[in-house]
Amino acid sequence: MTKIKSHELKTDFLVVGSGIAGLSFALRAAELGEVVIVTKKRDFESNTNYAQGGIASVISSEDSFDDHYRDTIKAGGDLGKQEIVKGVVQEGPECIQDLISWGVQFTKTHDKEFALGREGGHSKRRIIHAADLTGREIEHSLLQALKANPRVTMLEDHVAIDLITQHHLANRYFVPWEKTTCWGVYALDSKADQVCAILAKATLLATGGAGQVYLHTTNPQIATGDGICMAYRAGAEIANLEFVQFHPTTLYQTEQKKRSFLISEAVRGEGASLRTKDGKRFMPNYHPMEELAPRDVVARAIDQEMKRRGELHIWLDVTHLSKKNLQERFPHIYSHCLMQGIDISKEFIPVVPAAHYMCGGIVTDLNGQTSIRSLYASGEVTHTGLHGANRLASNSLLEAVVFSKRAFQQLASDPAILDVEFPEIPPWDDTGVVRSEESVLISHDRHSVRRLMWDYVGIVRTNRRLERARSRMAFLRRDITEFYRTTRLTPELIELRNLVIVADLTIRCALMRKESRGLHYNADYTERDDKHWLRDMVVRSSQL
Numbered sequence: 254m255t256k257i258k259s260h261e262l263k264t265d266f267l268v269v270g271s272g273i274a275g276l277s278f279a280l281r282a283a284e285l286g287e288v289v290i291v292t293k294k295r296d297f298e299s300n301t302n303y304a305q306g307g308i309a310s311v312i313s314s315e316d317s318f319d320d321h322y323r324d325t326i327k328a329g330g331d332l333g334k335q336e337i338v339k340g341v342v343q344e345g346p347e348c349i350q351d352l353i354s355w356g357v358q359f360t361k362t363h364d365k366e367f368a369l370g371r372e373g374g375h376s377k378r379r380i381i382h383a384a385d386l387t388g389r390e391i392e393h394s395l396l397q398a399l400k401a402n403p404r405v406t407m408l409e410d411h412v413a414i415d416l417i418t419q420h421h422l423a424n425r426y427f428v429p430w431e432k433t434t435c436w437g438v439y440a441l442d443s444k445a446d447q448v449c450a451i452l453a454k455a456t457l458l459a460t461g462g463a464g465q466v467y468l469h470t471t472n473p474q475i476a477t478g479d480g481i482c483m484a485y486r487a488g489a490e491i492a493n494l495e496f497v498q499f500h501p502t503t504l505y506q507t508e509q510k511k512r513s514f515l516i517s518e519a520v521r522g523e524g525a526s527l528r529t530k531d532g533k534r535f536m537p538n539y540h541p542m543e544e545l546a547p548r549d550v551v552a553r554a555i556d557q558e559m560k561r562r563g564e565l566h567i568w569l570d571v572t573h574l575s576k577k578n579l580q581e582r583f584p585h586i587y588s589h590c591l592m593q594g595i596d597i598s599k600e601f602i603p604v605v606p607a608a609h610y611m612c613g614g615i616v617t618d619l620n621g622q623t624s625i626r627s628l629y630a631s632g633e634v635t636h637t638g639l640h641g642a643n644r645l646a647s648n649s650l651l652e653a654v655v656f657s658k659r660a661f662q663q664l665a666s667d668p669a670i671l672d673v674e675f676p677e678i679p680p681w682d683d684t685g686v687v688r689s690e691e692s693v694l695i696s697h698d699r700h701s702v703r704r705l706m707w708d709y710v711g712i713v714r715t716n717r718r719l720e721r722a723r724s725r726m727a728f729l730r731r732d733i734t735e736f737y738r739t740t741r742l743t744p745e746l747i748e749l750r751n752l753v754i755v756a757d758l759t760i761r762c763a764l765m766r767k768e769s770r771g772l773h774y775n776a777d778y779t780e781r782d783d784k785h786w787l788r789d790m791v792v793r794s795s796q797l
């Protein structure tokens with residue numbers, strides 16, 4: 254068995270991930286020093302690139318920070334942290350201006366004002382967008398701005414494997430109570446088949462979410478929870494993974510796709526209604542905000558209607574809008590559905606819920622600092638306290654851009670940040686690796702993890718289902734851990750190891766919370782219980 258080669262690279266700031274969180278941080282950090290971005294596929298491949306609806310921010314004179322604050326706290330089942338929510342909504346408008354200064358063009362009205370959309374749980378129109386391709390506009394504009402910056406190096410096809418901490422240092426006297434410090438990451442350069450140690454004075458994890466842990470998801474293939482698992486293995490605090498958001502409306506298709514196509518909530522914001530097969534609306538029976546109720550409520554209502562009627566999907570009706578309106582406001586959704594044979598100006602759209610967003614993640618303070626020294630995190634990978642038990646629509650792009658700015662400001666305020674001396678880091682050690690595995694074994698295990706999560710840890714949970722998921726996932730985790738230890742590294746193997754860990758941690762958090770709140774609905778405890786559970790579910794590795 255030939256060994257994987259190893260080499261070393263040093264920089265001031267290391268950013269893992271090239272979505273909105275990573276790119277916006279890198280643009281700022283380049284003012285302070287050299288920046289390296291590692292990203293596991295092509296630079297644009299991220300959840301950010303697929304965002305449709307837009308970014309929530311108080312722009313209109315009819316809106317207020319108090320309203321945005323109240324909507325966020327309410328949608329989050331009162332679990333959001335008040336100080337964080339206040340700060341994020343207040344810093345929103347300035348961060349939107351920063352995006353514009355980097356070249357992002359948002360849709361405007363004929364009067365040259367920002368066109369504001371509406372989405373579930375929002376009491377006001379406050380979603381700034383670029384038609385229904387907001388994410389693509391942001392991703393490509395930020396990448397463009399970075400390309401002009403000589404202090405930033407982008408390493409595509411580099412998969413971060415693990416954080417480098419003092420536990421890796423050779424011949425070191427180990428002090429057990431010492432705070433863990435991050436010195437960068439080991440990453441697999443998948444084109445060169447080589448592992449490099451990338452050392453940095455500060456590292457930002459911006460690896461996004463974990464939607465791929467479910468069989469049906471709006472998330473692209475990159476969303477495998479890598480950042481959460483790297484931080485977990487290094488001993489960071491992880492919280493609230495039980496709050497997985499299922500988007501109510503993705504296009505129902507008979508063939509299994511790699512990614513479910515999203516039908517943006519903004520479509521309901523423009524008056525679309527949800528209907529059963531017989532054409533009847535059902536949301537008025539579930540919530541006073543009807544189709545624009547918070548996402549957890551709408552997804553559960555759809556799930557219930559589908560189960561009650563034994564139907565495979567429900568319908569979304571947007572036929573009240575003209576073809577011209579639809580083509581202008583939702584060009585991407587209109588043309589995608591047309592390619593699938595559905596003219597949405599005349600026909601109803603068959604829709605089902607799918608896993609969409611991970612509300613929990615790496616615990617950070619209000620500046621994006623994790624519980625590990627020199628390790629920051631921003632974006633979907635985090636648990637900052639903004640979302641509580643259910644993220645308000647379009648608050649995640651906002652959270653990412655605000656926390657990346659705060660992390661930068663925190664670093665910029667430390668005059669000694671660039672004086673750090675690097676320790677001697679040992680090269681990648683692949684002792685124990687005895688085989689290259691057939692990739693089909695990896696894809697089978699990936700499917701098993703995703704199927705198990707979909708079947709037992711979905712929109713409606715029960716203790717029995719969660720217990721069954723726990724014992725089966727524990728078995729898979731043991732098996733995959735051993736397999737990982739003895740098998741030559743590939744990107745797929747790295748992802749599989751992370752998927753099974755993030756699945757296991759999600760089940761653990763779900764079993765810990767013995768109530769129903771926001772996105773976590775357990776039919777064995779149907780009520781919210783503030784006396785016992787108005788708190789976060791924190792998990793931490795004990796294996797350091």
Ligand code: FAD
Nearest residue numbers: 270271272273274293300301306307413461632633647650
């Ligand atoms: P991402 O954009 O997901 O970027 C993560 C990056 O990390 C990627 O570049 C990935 O390749 C890289 N990466 C991951 N693991 C590794 C590794 N091991 N090594 C190296 N690189 C790695 N939110 C809104 O606020 N408004 C919306 O309208 C909206 N619409 C959405 C529509 C869809 C279809 C989806 C999927 C999500 C939507 N969201 C929306 C959610 C939002 O897009 C994401 O939460 C947000 O973009 C996350 O940004 P991020 O920078 O944290 O992560």
Ligand code: SIN
Nearest residue numbers: 305306517518646647
């Ligand atoms: C959407 O466009 O419906 C997605 C918005 C979000 O996830 O915030």
